[in-house]
Amino acid sequence: MTLFHQLSATSLQGQLIPMADYAGKLVLVVNTASRCGFTPQYAGLEALYKKYADQGLVVLGFPCNQFGKQEPGSADDIAQTCHINYGVTFPMFEKVEVNGAAAHPLFRYLKEELPGVLGGRIKWNFTKFLIGRDGKPLKRFAPVATPEKMEAAIRAALGI
Numbered sequence: 001m002t003l004f005h006q007l008s009a010t011s012l013q014g015q016l017i018p019m020a021d022y023a024g025k026l027v028l029v030v031n032t033a034s035r036c037g038f039t040p041q042y043a044g045l046e047a048l049y050k051k052y053a054d055q056g057l058v059v060l061g062f063p064c065n066q067f068g069k070q071e072p073g074s075a076d077d078i079a080q081t082c083h084i085n086y087g088v089t090f091p092m093f094e095k096v097e098v099n100g101a102a103a104h105p106l107f108r109y110l111k112e113e114l115p116g117v118l119g120g121r122i123k124w125n126f127t128k129f130l131i132g133r134d135g136k137p138l139k140r141f142a143p144v145a146t147p148e149k150m151e152a153a154i155r156a157a158l159g160i
Contacts, residue, residue, distance in 0.1 A: 002135030007106050009062070012075050012092040019106070019135075025058045026157050027131040028150075029110060031098045031122060032061045033070035034081040038126040042086035044147030048154060049090040055158045056133065059090035062107070064098050067125050071095060098122045114140040130157060 004027075005020040019027075030045060042061075049059040063078050065071040071078065075094060096104040099121050103111075110129045111120050114137045128141040130153060138157060141150055 003109055004106075004131055004135040004137070007109065009060075009096070009104065009106055010094045012063075012079055012094060014075075014094070017091070017093070022058055022060075023135065024133050025056050026052075026133055026154065028057065028059045028154070029106065029129040029131065030059065030061050031064040031096075031107070031125055031127055032092075033064060033067065033125040034073060034078060035070040036068070036125040038124075038143050039070075040086075041126050041147055042088055046086060046088050046090065048147045048151065052154060052158060055160060057154060057158065061088070061090060061092040062098070062104070063092070063095040064125060065095060066097055066099055070125060098127075110137055110140075113137040116140055116142070130154065132157060 005023050008016050008018045011017050033039060045059050049057060063071045078092065096107065098104065098107040111122065114129060116123065124143045126143040128145065128150065129137055130139045132138045139153055
C-alpha cells in the first residue's frame, strides 16, 4: 500500500475518509476556493468527473482559505456554492491548509513527491495533483491549467 492510500481526510459532511477507498482509481486532488478567479474550473472538473468516472477517475476537492482568503465560508457555504453554482457531485472535503506548519498531511506528501515551481509550496488555489491507480503521484498541474487542458493526461493515465 502506498503512502497516499495510508492517508485520510474529513469529508465536508464530517466523515473521515481513508484514501484507501480510492485504491484502483485515478485520483485528481484539487485545492479549491469559492471566491477565486479560477472558481469556474469547478464546472470543468465536474465535467471530467462525469465523463471519466466509469473508467475510474475520481476528483477530490479540498477547499483552502490560505490564498487571498478566497474560501471564507463554512462547510455548508462551500457545499452550497459547489452544488448549486457548479453542480459538483465529486467528493469535497473539509477546509484544509496546503502550505505551512498546519498543512494537511495529504498536501505535505503531494508537494514532496511532486514539487512545483515554488518547490515545496503550492502557489495558489486550484493546483491539481494526478495520482495513479496504484497511489503514486503522477503529475502536478498549475492553477492556470484548465480541466480541459488536463484531459489528455487523464486519458493517458486511464489508458484510453
